[in-house]
Amino acid sequence: MSQSIKSKLSMSIAIIVIFTVLLISILSNLTIKSQFTKYKEKQQVMKIEELVDSIEHQYDVKENKWNEESIYNIGMSALHEGYIIKIYNKNNSILWDAEVANMQLCNEVIGEICKLMENNFQVLNGEVMSKKYELSKFGNDIGTMEIKYYGPFFLSQNDSEFIKALNYIFVVIGIISLIIAVFIGHLLSRNISKPILNMIGVTKHIAKGDYEYRFDKDTKLKELSELQNSINLMADSIEKQENLRKQLTADMAHELRTPLTSVSTHLEAMITGLWEPSEERLESCYEELNRITTLVKDLERLANVENGCYKLQKSHFDMFELVKRVSANFEYKIKEKKIQFELIGEEVIIKADQDRIFQVVTNILSNAIKYTREEDKIIIKLYKEFQYAVCEIVDTGIGISQEEVNHIFERFYRADKSRNRKTGGAGIGLAIVKSIVEAHNGKVEVDSVLGEGSSFKVYLPL
Numbered sequence: 001m002s003q004s005i006k007s008k009l010s011m012s013i014a015i016i017v018i019f020t021v022l023l024i025s026i027l028s029n030l031t032i033k034s035q036f037t038k039y040k041e042k043q044q045v046m047k048i049e050e051l052v053d054s055i056e057h058q059y060d061v062k063e064n065k066w067n068e069e070s071i072y073n074i075g076m077s078a079l080h081e082g083y084i085i086k087i088y089n090k091n092n093s094i095l096w097d098a099e100v101a102n103m104q105l106c107n108e109v110i111g112e113i114c115k116l117m118e119n120n121f122q123v124l125n126g127e128v129m130s131k132k133y134e135l136s137k138f139g140n141d142i143g144t145m146e147i148k149y150y151g152p153f154f155l156s157q158n159d160s161e162f163i164k165a166l167n168y169i170f171v172v173i174g175i176i177s178l179i180i181a182v183f184i185g186h187l188l189s190r191n192i193s194k195p196i197l198n199m200i201g202v203t204k205h206i207a208k209g210d211y212e213y214r215f216d217k218d219t220k221l222k223e224l225s226e227l228q229n230s231i232n233l234m235a236d237s238i239e240k241q242e243n244l245r246k247q248l249t250a251d252m253a254h255e256l257r258t259p260l261t262s263v264s265t266h267l268e269a270m271i272t273g274l275w276e277p278s279e280e281r282l283e284s285c286y287e288e289l290n291r292i293t294t295l296v297k298d299l300e301r302l303a304n305v306e307n308g309c310y311k312l313q314k315s316h317f318d319m320f321e322l323v324k325r326v327s328a329n330f331e332y333k334i335k336e337k338k339i340q341f342e343l344i345g346e347e348v349i350i351k352a353d354q355d356r357i358f359q360v361v362t363n364i365l366s367n368a369i370k371y372t373r374e375e376d377k378i379i380i381k382l383y384k385e386f387q388y389a390v391c392e393i394v395d396t397g398i399g400i401s402q403e404e405v406n407h408i409f410e411r412f413y414r415a416d417k418s419r420n421r422k423t424g425g426a427g428i429g430l431a432i433v434k435s436i437v438e439a440h441n442g443k444v445e446v447d448s449v450l451g452e453g454s455s456f457k458v459y460l461p462l
Contacts, residue, residue: 008189010189012185013181013184013185013188014181014185016181017177017178017181018174021174021178025170025171025174028170029167029170032166036163040159048083048131048133048147048149051085051145051147052133052135052145055071055074055085055135056137056142058070058071059135059137059143061137061138061142066087068095071087071096072096072101075087075096075101076098078098079098079102079105080109082109082110082149084099084106084109084147084148084149085145085146085147085148086098086099086145086146086147086148087135087143087145087146088143089142089143090141090142090143095143110128110148110150113150114128114150117150127150127151128148128150129151130146130147130148130149131146131147132144132145132146133146133147192224195224195228196224198215199215199224199227199228199231202215202231202235206235206238211235211238211239211242212239213235214235215228256295259289259291259292262288263285263288266284295428312352312353312356312439312440313353314352314353315351315353315354316349316350316351317349317352317354318347318349319349319389319460320346320348320382322358322361323343323361323380323391325358326358327341327380329362330365333369337369337372337373337374337375338375339375339377339378340375340376340377340378341377341378341379342377342378342379342380343380344382345380345381345382346382348382348384348462350460352440352460353440356439357440357460359432359433361391363429363430363432363433364433364456364458365378365380365393367429367430368393368395368454368456371395371397372395372398372453373397373398376395376396377395378393378394379394379395380393381394385459387462388442388459388461388462389459389460389461389462390457391457391460392456393456393458395453395455397453397454398450398451398453399448399451399452399453400446400450401448402448405446408430409430409433409444410431437458437460440460440461442458442461444459445457445459
C-alpha cells in the first residue's frame with residue numbers, strides 16, 4: 001500500500017531523530033560513565049590518602065601517645081562515608097576498630113553500598129576489599145591502618161541520584177526532540193505535499209482538456225518551482241498543439257472544399273446540359289484536381305520527413321552550384337517582375353540530401369519572388385559560419401510582422417490572409433522547409449520587418 005509524502009516524510013524524520021537521540025544518549029552515557037568512573041577512582045584514592053594523613057596527625061611524638069578521641073571522630077566520620085578503618089599501634093596492638101565500635105553500622109553501610117552499586121551502577125569485579133597502610137611521622141614508624149571499602153570505587157546516595165537525574169534528562173530530551181521532530185516534519189511535509197497536490201489537480205484538469213489551468217504561485221522550493229514551470233510549459237505546448245490540430249482540420253477542410261466544390265459544380269453543369277463540355281472547362285477541372293493532388297503530395301512529403309519515414313540520400317555537393325540551379329529555374333519570373341537579383345558566395349561543400357535541399361531553397365526563393373514588388377531586390381548569400389554552411393535569402397518585399405514570424409512555419413499558415421490560392425499555395429511550403437532542415441540537424445532563422453522585407457537564413461552542418 002502506497003504512502004503519502006506527508007506521512008512518509010514525517011515518519012522518516014521521526015525515525016532519524018529517534019536514532020540520533022538514542023545514539024547521542026548512548027555515547028554520552030558511556031563517555032560520562034567512563035569519565036565519572038575515573039573521577040570516582042581518583043577521588044577514592046585521594047580520600048584514603050586524606051584519612052591516612054588525618055590519622056597520622058593524631059599521634060603526639062613527644063608524649064608518644066595517640067589522641068583517641070580524635071581518632072574516634074575520624075573513624076566514625078569515615079564509616080558514614082563508606083570506609084571502615086582499623087588502627088594498630090607500633091606494637092601491632094589494635095588501637096581502634098570501627099567494627100568493634102559499631103558492628104551494626106558497619107554492616108549496614110557496606111550492605112547499602114553493595115546494593116546501590118549492583119542496582120544502579122554495575123562495576124565489573126566490584127567487591128569489598130581491604131588494604132593496609134603504614135603510618136609514620138617525622139620518619140618514625142607509628143603504626144598501621146587497615147581500610148575496608150567497596151572497590152575499585154563506590155557511589156554515595158547523592159552520586160547515584162546524580163546519575164539517575166542525568167539519565168532522566170537524556171530521556172526527557174529524547175521525548176522533547178521526538179515531539180519537535182514530528183511537529184517540524186509535519187510542517188515540512190505539508191509545505192512540500194501541498195504544492196504537489198495542487199500540481200496533481202492542475203495536471204488532471206490539463207488531462208481532461210482544460211488547458212487554461214496554470215500555476216501562478218511560487219512554492220519557494222527551487223525544484224518544485226521548476227516542476228511547476230515545466231508543467232506550465234507543457235500545458236502551453238499541448239494547448240498550442242491542440243489549437244494547431246483544430247486549425248489544421250479547418251484548413252484542410254477549407255483547402256479541399258474549394259477545389260472540390262468547383263469541380264463538382266462544373267461537372268454537374270456539364271452533366272445536366274447547362275454547360276457544354278468544352279476544352280477550357282475540362283482544363284479548369286483538371287487544374288483544380290491537380291491542385292488537390294499537389295496538396296496531398298505535399299502533406300505526405302511533410303509527414304514522411306517529420307516522422308522519419310523518409311530516408312535522406314546524403315552525398316557531397318557544392319551548395320553554391322545548387323543555389324545557381326535553383327535561381328536559373330526562376331529566371332523568367334525574376335525578369336518578369338523586373339527584380340534586381342544577385343547571388344553572392346563561393347564554393348561550399350556539404351554532405352546532405354541534394355534533392356531535399358534543392359526543395360528548401362526553391363520554396364524560400366519562390367516565396368521571396370511572390371512577395372517582392374516589381375523592381376525590388378533579392379540577394380542570395382552563401383558563406384560559412386563556424387560549423388555551418390549558411391544560405392541567406394534576403395528580399396526587400398512586403399515583409400512579415402513580428403507576431404506572424406513565430407507562426408510562418410506552421411502548416412496552412414499564411415502571413416498574407418488576403419492572397420488567393422493560385423498565387424499563394426496551401427501554406428505548407430515553409431513547414432516542409434523547416435522539417436527538411438531539422439532532419440539534417442540544421443536550423444532556419446527568420447528576420448523580417450513589415451513593409452521593408454525579410455531575411456531567411458538556412459544553417460546546414462558542414
